Amino acid sequence: MLEIKNLHVEVEGKKILNGLNLTVNPGEVAAIMGPNGSGKSTLSYVIAGKDDYDVTDGEILIDGENILDKDPEERAAAGIFLAFQYPVEIPGVATMTFLKASLNAQRRARGESDMSTPDFMRVVREAAAKLEVDPDMLKRPLNVGFSGGEKKRMEILQMALLSPRYGILDETDSGLDIDALRIVAGGVNALRAENRGFLVITHYQRLLDYIKPDVVHIMSRGQIVKTGSADLALELEKNGYRDYVADAA
């Protein structure tokens, strides 16, 4: 279980998360919807361990263990995966080299041995084929010159390779055309499993047509202001965030 309890986060003295509470159960897809600037990306970065943020109160627990003191790499090894809203370009590092380094780093952290190169090549090629990622792209520097859609597919490919326990998808749908959206959603759905939870952050109902959430949370001004079923997303699509933003004010 991924639990976020009373999380308070500031950046440069500015409060961004104000006592946020949220639980993602294994096997569950939880959606977070909320207006721009409500703190969704901040939440995802804080879970992944980015250190630009001051956590002034609260806890983030995986199966009861607080991960706030852990480094990002330790959290990754513990099963956290963040699909970035803006995947970072890394010139000079071939995508393949990066994938191998991350997969083996996580294996080592779990006390497993490195995956052999032939095995690695096989799993990467299979994952790439499923996401319709051109194998030639894997030779190119990571994310450099990739289109928006290619970057997002690459994020999902990484998630597939690393098989995390909790996948956090920060606006993975933004900048995708309908075909890319279908491929990405298909990739996520293929990873749905009893022991794996997802936190799907999105602006639009559209993505949730493809990835059916079990629960929808509405976030505003750094808090979860409403929780409901998948229907809540449909209601938002009609009425917008007005009601919830006003409530929080």
Next chain:
Amino acid sequence: MTAEITRINTAAESKLIELFGAAKGGVYSGASLDREAAFARFAKSGLPHRRIEAWHYTDLRSILRDAYAPTVAPTEDTVALARTRLAEMHVEGTRVVILDGYFQAELSSNLEQPGVSTRSLIDVLGGGPSGVIDRLAVSALEAQESVLSLNAAFMQGGAVVSVAPGAVVETPIELLFLTSGQRAGAVTTRSLVEVGSGASAIVVERHEALGSAPSQSNHALILSVYDKASLHHVTMSSGAEAATQTVASIIANLGADANLVSFALVTGFGFVRRQGFLTFNGAHAKGDLRGISLLDHQGHADTTLVVTHKATHCESRELFKHILDDEATGVFQGKVIVAPGAQKTDGKMMSRAIFLADGATMYNKPELEIFADDVVCGHGATAGFLNEEQLFYLRARGIPEKEAQALLLEAFAAEAIEGVGTDAIREVLTESVGRWLRQRQD
């Protein structure tokens, strides 16, 4: 009334005077270079210091606390040590072994092979030909650089490698400088590589210490690349980590349509001053100077270059990368001079540094002196820490911090290795960079 300014010798300078007095007429006699005159030139100006512009960031006068006595000629013991090491090394083409500064024909391999002829510096100085001796003398430069005068006064040995006009030598020619490192000593060498018209060659210069005694080295390497000839030169050091102080000068002259790529890998925590003097004497030549310096502790590496365009339509490139950890210091000074009439010169220099610690320092000083109007010259310099967004991205995928840094740093360094020498040489260079980065992780 004019006041005579008298310079007070430092301890190291006084020691050098004493050492030269003890050595002259001894092992160094018989050569045609006037060592006394060279030493007199040195003694007049002394060691370079920070009030000399080219040495501003590397004050040799205060850095050199002591001067070591010249290393003695190889003995049975040091030769045996070298043989043990050489037995582990594979050799294909020409390999010149210079042990503790002394040319060692018996330890070398294939000194004569089709298109390549290699002789000992001391033999050439003693027997000519005079044209070669003139090129070895670099007298114009010596007048400005007291470390070259010092080099002339103390040089123990070196190699003169001649690649015949038109010869295409594919197997790299190796200049292997070994120091026995059993006790503190000073090594002084001078070598010349001449690549005849239309010829092409690759020279790999390797410096390796077989023991960890402190050393002081003063190396000079003269590269003459004639019309339409091509030379790739790579220098690197490996072996025991010792307290080393190195001054290395490269003097390169390019003819028309010539091509030179010269790359230097510097690693460790010693003191290194590398100075390069590249002159374009004929039109349409290309010169590409590169380097990677990987420094930690209180290491200090200075690369100072003077590139002089005397001919039209030449292209010069300088690309230097520094990775600086702990309290290390990097210096890059690049001066491009475009002489009157050297139209259509295309010169670019770039220096990039990455700090791995707050205590590290980089000095960048690019300079252009342009006396022609139809030229394209540019320079750039950057220094900063690794990109935090990139680091976080890698770590969020489970890659530990040091390994993530290493990935980014390898990518940073790789650009300077592109196109240098052969695949095998690039592999060795990449591997050396990787090794340095990995030892940081332990």
